[in-house]
Amino acid sequence: MLAxxxxxxxxxxxxxxxxxxxxxxxxRGDLRGAVTVSLRKTLIxxxxxxxxxxxxxxxLTTFTSPPADFGIDEGDDPDVF
Numbered sequence: 001m002l003a004x005x006x007x008x009x010x011x012x013x014x015x016x017x018x019x020x021x022x023x024x025x026x027x028r029g030d031l032r033g034a035v036t037v038s039l040r041k042t043l044i045x046x047x048x049x050x051x052x053x054x055x056x057x058x059x060l061t062t063f064t065s066p067p068a069d070f071g072i073d074e075g076d077d078p079d080v081f
Contacts, residue, residue, distance in 0.1 A: 004056055011049045014042050 022039040 001060075004053065004060070007049060007053050007056065011046060011053070014046050014049065018042050018046075 018039065022035060022042065025035045026039065
């Protein structure tokens with residue numbers, strides 16, 4: 001779970017770089033190669049991180065899900081708690 005949280009925080013950090021530095025620079029008309037290349041790299045890294053987070057979540061829920069019977073024995077009445 002901590003790895004998933006770390007990935008999410010890294011994704012938010014990359015998004016904040018876009019929002020506060022790179023996009024305003026482009027809006028000001030700064031179209032130098034370094035700014036546009038940096039924006040492209042951060043966007044690609046955000047997409048990759050998002051896909052990795054989905055894969056990681058799928059793996060976690062596949063292998064660490066609770067058992068299907070939820071501890072109910074065959075002799076137990078499911079309506080009685």
